[in-house]
Amino acid sequence: MAIYGTALLSFCLLAGLLAGKLLGWMLGMDGNIGGVGIAMLLLVLLTDRLKRDGALPEPSEQGILFWSSIYIPVIVAMAASQNVRAAIHGGPAAILAGLLATLACCALVPVYARIGRSQDDDSPLP
Amino acid sequence: MIKFIEPLLIEYSLITAFALIGLLVWISYILSGRLTRGRVHGSAVAILLGxxxxxxxxxxxxxxxxxxxIPAFAGVGLMGGxxxxxxxIVATAMGVHLGELRKTGSVGVLSLFTGILVSFIMGGCVAWAFGFRDAVSITTLGAGAATFIVGPVTGTALGASSEVIALSIAAGLVKSILVMIGTPWVARSIGLNNPRTALIFGGLMGTTSGVAGGLAATDPKLVPYGAMTATFYTGLGCLLGPSVMYFLIRSIV
Known part of the structure; x- marks a missing residue:
């Protein structure tokens, strides 16, 4: 049933957020440290294990995949509820930050592609 | 008529938001197809319109x-909250297969950490150059230079102001659009024609929609490889942003 998948997803998020809060508390910070990231890793590990055991049938998986497919619209809603009016004043900062990060990371692609390369790894797709 | 519609929209605010955002996404995909021939991904247009x-x-x-x-659209705040x-975001981790990640090897993991670190440094430097002096704002803008998801997640966790969070989303959006448009143009010069380079590319760039859109315009067969590492980038960024990166930047500032 779809609710099993959604419940599993909810459990992962709650557990991740709890772990993030605990981590924040331990580091003396009033906040959540990487709860979402921990939840993602937890979901990957749990679903991988469940799939191998055959304990995650298609309908249950659909209960997770629906939320995965709704992620762009949720981000659109998030964008629509931000304080853009105030951010407009800092326009060039946003453009420059995005541009420099893109250029710097892009320039590193060929460098990393050369690390530990072997012949059959690099064959172009047919 | 409006007398009846408005209370209804307010009472069923989340449903109103679903309808409104659905409409917005629909219009965006039409605009993406008609005006840019799909070169700028529909999701990027939708976020811009948002x-x-x-x-x-x-x-x-x-x-x-x-x-x-706006009271009638208050549900948008709940939907995007x-x-x-x-x-x-956690649900998107379903697209990642543990076995395939293992095959990526250490270079893939290395590209993830490097991509996040370099983006934070670039975004942080720009924040500094534009007069931000508090570690929370600098980290949030650095996170935005990673992706438009890591930005707000980090900003919210650290308690950054809404303006800085919006700025970080804008920075991530600029990056996402640049990757979408630019990938086909630079693909040849950076050797982006095989799964391995696509995995590294996804790990370094990170923006899932940007990488998926850019690779689709380059060679659709490369999409799952780049998108897979990019998916991890967001999770790792959300993990490192409010923790390691924040402490790192706080110790420098």
């Missing part, structure tokens, strides 16, 4: 929550 509406909402109400400050946002 930011545009938030700006309009801010002009009308002079509030801080964009479109969500931390609860549903985190829920949907």
């Amino acid at each position: 930011l545009g509406l938030a700006y309009a909402g801010g002009l009308v109400t002079e509030g801080k929550k964009g479109l969500a400050d 931390a609860m549903l946002r985190d829920f949907a």
Whole structure:
């Protein structure tokens, strides 16, 4: 049933957020440290294990995949509820930050592609 | 008529938001196809339109929550709020297969960490250059230079102001659009024609929609490889942003 998948997803998020809060508390910070990231890793590990055991049938998986497919619209809603009016004043900062990060990371692609390369790894797709 | 519609929209605010955002996404995909021939991905157009509406909402109400400050559209704030946002982001991790990640090897992992670190440094430097001096704002803008998801997640966790969070989303959006448009142009010169380079590319760039859109325009067969590492980038960024990166930047500032 779809609710099993959604419940599993909810459990992962709650557990991740709890772990993030605990981590924040331990580091003396009033906040959540990487709860979402921990939840993602937890979901990957749990679903991988469940799939191998055959304990995650298609309908249950659909209960997770629906939320995965709704992620762009949720981000659109998030964008629509931000304080853009105030951010407009800092326009060039946003453009420059995005541009420099893109250029710097892009320039590193060929460098990393050369690390530990072997012949059959690099064959172009047919 | 409007007398009956408005209370209904307010009472069923979340449903109103689903309908409105659905409509917005639909229009965006039409615009993406007609005006840019799909070169700028529909999701990027939708986010741009969303930011545009938030700006309009801010002009009308002079509030801080964009479109969500208009009573009839308050549900947009709930739909795009931390609860549903985190829920949907965690769900995207379903697209990642543990076995395939292992095959990526250490270079893939290395590219993930490097991509995040370099983006934070670039975003942080720009924040500094534009007069931000507090570690929270610098980290949030650095996170935005990683992706438009890591930005707000980090900013929310650290308690950054809404303006800085919006700025970080804008920075991530600029990066996402640049990757979408630029990938086919630079693909040849950076050797982006095989799964291995696509995995590294996804790990270094990180923006999932940007990488998926850019690779689709380059060679659709490369999409799952780049998107897979890019998916991890967001999770890792959300993990490192409010923790390691924040402490690192706080110790420098």
